[in-house]
Amino acid sequence: MPADSSHVVLFAGPFDYAAFAVLVLANAWYARRPGAARPKWWAKPAVIVLFVLVLPLLSMRAEMVRTLRPPGTPTDAFELLYTMFRFPIYWFLLAVQTGVFNAYSRRKRLLFIRRYRLKT
Secondary structure, X not given: OOOOHHHOOOOOOHHHHHHHHHHHHHHHHHHHOOOOOOOOOOHHHHHHHHHHHXXXXXXXXXXXXXXXXXXXXXXXXXXXXXXXXXXXXXXXXHHHHHHHHHHHHHHHHHHHHHHHHHHO
């Protein structure tokens, strides 16, 4: 008899995979964007709030809804404990995203300066 699909535990759920895909697409768009324009003043605090609070909470909520069981079915306390690890995962992603953003920005500024100096 096959196991119930509600007992399958994933370290990253479907919501997380969708968030990672959007992050990769945003990075690809930024890498190909011409110019060395800096982001607006509100962009960095918005990204920090997004990665520190909003995305982990949404991810936890999506995972808790996915593990709902009918009344009377026991739920092990450790089944949802791993959802607390969503916060450090997204904090690590924030650190990686900051590093990638800084590398792109530095590279774009250097390319912009080199082009400007070569034309004059």
